[in-house]
Amino acid sequence: MSSNLQDFLSPNSIAIIGASKDPTKRGFRSIQTLLTETYPGQIFPINPKEKEILGLTCFPDLASVPHRIDLALVCTPAHTLPGVLNHCGEKGVKGAVILAGGFGEAGEEGQKLERETVEVARQYGLRLVGPNTSGIFNTHKSLNLVGFSDLRKGSLGILTQSGNMALSLVTEGFHNGHVGFSTYIGVGNEADIQFHEYLEYFGDDEHTQAVIAYVEGLKQGKAFLETARRVTQKKPVVLYKSGRTAAGQHAAKSHTGALAGDYAVSRDLMRQAGITVANQSDELLALAETLALLPTPASNRVAVLADGGGYATIAADALTERGLQLPVLSDETQQKLKAILPPAAALANPVDVAGGTDSNPEVFADCARAILQDENVDALLIIGLFGGYKLRFSATLEALENQTAARLGNLIDEFGKPVILQSLYAPLRPEALVILRQAGVPLHHSIETAVQCMTALTDYGHAKRRNQARLESGTASALPASREILATCHQEQRSSLLEHEAKELLKAYGISIPPYVLARTPEDLAQAGQQLGDVPLAMKVVSKDILHKSDAGGVKLNIRGEAGMKAAFAEILANSRAYAPDADIQGMLVAPMAEKGVEIIIGVTRDPQFGPIMMFGLGGIFVEVLKDVVFRALPLSPADAEEMLDEIKAKAILAGVRGASPADRRAIIDLMLRLSRICLAHPEIAEVDLNPVIVYPKGLAILDARMILAD
């Protein structure tokens, strides 16, 4: 039975293995920090050569310690680890933080040592942080095992694959004067405890209101997404994914050797799981703080309250560009504002007070109250000079400004709507802004950052509502008909389904497929013609050995009549034999040519990090040239499918362009959901490609279906 992370990440006793009297060593500095920051638990330095370190009794080994030990900080070099962990295990230590490098990141030798180390730990149910970690901290336990100075206690958790990222966040939080942290985990090599296990821990940690994560790559992406889906129902997770480009992946590899993967895939899947994916690393702290403090808005209708037309314009642009709405305020609200603002004020939204607060900043709170009362408004963004009235206009305004700050904080509770404030005076930290922040209003220096936070808050609220619906189980049951098809492939040791098999499998799950006939010989063509009618036909070669039919000259279009069919049969056969002389050709698939419509592609692959994922895009150049595609992890929910259709850049084409009727969204979504079920029921299907699928105002036609089997 392994320990819970809680048991040792909030430890009552710590052993420092490799404790030292050398002030440059971690074995000294960690003890020093624990003492300085008055860690309330017991500290046991371990070093056979010392009797006492910094006034604490030093023990020769763990066995000699007359007390239970929750956590060991291991400061000794890599090669000592298996031995050290044996001692830890025998002592009943619950967790160990291993600082040393020279493991999985350091070639074959190191990888072997890492495996050995983990094996020892597993024998005892001992859990490992690292190796190759910068350490951990837990401010609510006064436990600082990483040695950051200026560490401010608070509610943001940090979970990162780069120790320096934590240093950046802690330093920024210290400097901005109001953000504090709960627990930090530098995951190091994740030899034992995986990223998602830490995330689970943060989800349960009462001191953590929001989690900041820095990820280069994930070894267990699927488990991570599942955990994130649960945790984000409880608290926000703000994540920066690096290694997005080839250059970045190269840099990431020389850093930890983690899997990087395709950024577009990670980003889409993480958002699906409810994670707030930061586009820039410098937004992490602002996003996490805002999401930790505020209620999520009911929808995306934002009001702007500004003391300056330039600010109002910038904010309105930035909100609109990010997809938020600026509703016109109700007549009633505008009347209320008119009564308290000068004639030059703009009242509709954005509201510009036009100097109406210069002599009395309290008017801000009056305006904010009127705006938040408006039913058209879900959230309020206040921008401009607030906090600096004292500095800019008159010292006599100080008291009024401070009162206003407190009132603005109260409005959030009163209306349950979020309020974000941007002030150009934020870096100067005037008292009014300190009060404002203490009253629970997030505070930003940049208009764009404030807007980005408002957007993230709106998105987070949306994602939470979307993910509240129970997700279909990941183990849909397979149907007899589909099992049979796959069993045949298995018997025949094929790595893919023939096109008609794939289509029959889809049919088994209630997916409609346009009529087709498998003509094994030219003699079958006459009957095929009768079955399909006198319409233009398409003919395609059927062979397990020819996957790319067009390349092989294995496709003919617009065929008419029996003579045409026979000629096409012969031509395709000849082409295919020329292309692949040994190909096992089963015949030809004959089907009516499809009417024109909107071409789409739906595919499923098994991602090495994230498991089965679905891709959606429009056909042709949209996928190939513009890469205008979206991804979701399976199982897919109806809301996921809806969003996929809305997230492609060329979505206007689905809605109908140049007078065309809209494509049948219901039919696309139904197909996606059934395909999700199929792929969950049949883990042996490694890849599916429905390409092209032609969508009509009513219904759709799957023209080609390809299924590849797992090895």
Add this chain to the structure above:
Amino acid sequence: MSSNLQDFLSPNSIAIIGASKDPTKRGFRSIQTLLTETYPGQIFPINPKEKEILGLTCFPDLASVPHRIDLALVCTPAHTLPGVLNHCGEKGVKGAVILAGGFGEAGEEGQKLERETVEVARQYGLRLVGPNTSGIFNTHKSLNLVGFSDLRKGSLGILTQSGNMALSLVTEGFHNGHVGFSTYIGVGNEADIQFHEYLEYFGDDEHTQAVIAYVEGLKQGKAFLETARRVTQKKPVVLYKSGRTAAGQHAAKSHTGALAGDYAVSRDLMRQAGITVANQSDELLALAETLALLPTPASNRVAVLADGGGYATIAADALTERGLQLPVLSDETQQKLKAILPPAAALANPVDVAGGTDSNPEVFADCARAILQDENVDALLIIGLFGGYKLRFSATLEALENQTAARLGNLIDEFGKPVILQSLYAPLRPEALVILRQAGVPLHHSIETAVQCMTALTDYGHAKRRNQARLESGTASALPASREILATCHQEQRSSLLEHEAKELLKAYGISIPPYVLARTPEDLAQAGQQLGDVPLAMKVVSKDILHKSDAGGVKLNIRGEAGMKAAFAEILANSRAYAPDADIQGMLVAPMAEKGVEIIIGVTRDPQFGPIMMFGLGGIFVEVLKDVVFRALPLSPADAEEMLDEIKAKAILAGVRGASPADRRAIIDLMLRLSRICLAHPEIAEVDLNPVIVYPKGLAILDARMILAD
């Protein structure tokens, strides 16, 4: 003869008209500020009711002042202005800064007053800043007529349509501790002096190294672009354009009433003119400072030097995503780095020192020197902890860190290559970073901001080189053949050219047009068939009254043989008469069907702000749905045309997809340049639409040409 702006923006004497003893009034506070900040020129308060203000003699009127006056600060209300300016004119005042609102922004009455006011000023050659301006400052003259406190003297000019934007910049500059300003102009209503005139002033101002501009809309966009093209050859202009969205434009209108226009057009045209267009308002100061300090790089090959793998990864991603290159460092450079860095260091680029600087930050300067020596490297970005070694590791590192800072600054001069530094300790302003900044190295807190600045610097260098080429004169001469065609249209009082006229006009300028025949009657068709050969033909109605030929059923495709042509002629005629019974139908244009190729659209319109502009995009949904188009102002240079082809998102299609050969870029560019010449030679052509143009691996075919004439 009007005054030069220099004469009064750097004045030796000022009159304060409406001087006051009331400390809340601008007429008092401006004098107080001039005295406090020891303005070296003479100050003349003007107020008939006072004898003395703040120890200065107060004059009853301007005429009584026994001295020349360069500048008048007018603090009196709007209605007094015509009278006040008469007095200024008679006194020979060169410029007046008018604070009062209630002019052009305040309805019809105000507009009338504004016109009167300007008329009075023009009689005397007196120039006006405003009205409705927050004021101006010139720190190099200790002239602060806007009352910003904490104003730091320096080299950045501010030119803005929002006074609050200047307040934001000045406050940010004060807080970040190293950025200072030269001159600020709040342009107000631009009743007299226009935005581009101020820009010209900044271009000539020896104290200004870079200009920050905030623009909502421009009244004289064309003059602004022309000025910007010249000024950016001398110094960078960093501009934020607001009013980008409908919501923003609405906000902007309630602010100043300036023209907003289409953001994509403004942005493209401003970039063409060499302006650095900031995407976010919060980047303005960082961009301007960086561009003011550094030499521009020869090309876009950037090296990253980081003390942390996480930082290196983020920077590599951010640079790559913005189109910069991370070249692999030469073997020689890597050998040099290897000799001074620990074994775990990454040497290729990004370089991660992997702890190699922890005990000696000077290693940074050694690494930087080795990297800058590399011929593959145009610029260096240093990211991570520098400046904080003293804080993070040991106080004993202070001297070394300070020396390193100075050395890094020297490297810029030595190699003529830019160096930008990002440090997580930037906001704490440790001494090393103060030294670094004094040594001329721009300093950023955010990795993304540092990367954005590097990108802007690279783009600015590119734009300067591009724009150095002499621009073709805007007054190309018209050819007799084209004049004749346009004269016919004029005589016939037509507002557009017939398709064959437009094509003949293009031909006159050496643009090749696929063969066509104008068949005025069905009897002409036989000869048309002979001329064009036995190929599939297209037929289109020719009528000045039918602009949208397809809508009118006026187009038939894939016509074969004389009988087919006759049938098509009759059908189109019938359709057209049904569509527009009174249409004057001149006949049919018959032309061979075009081969398939890449469809593009080239258009020219006359923008109300910017004059003639060209649009380029791929045909069909690329323009209509994806809005994947680029714009340039005319005259177009060959480099402009090249960039237009490279800037569309779907540019891969021009390069050839799915095995297609590349489209003929030379032919497209040649067409664009000739079209530019045509539109400059013929200002009477208001709009041109070449749509579609089919581009082949060799050559192109203009299938339709539409030209609309100006009223």
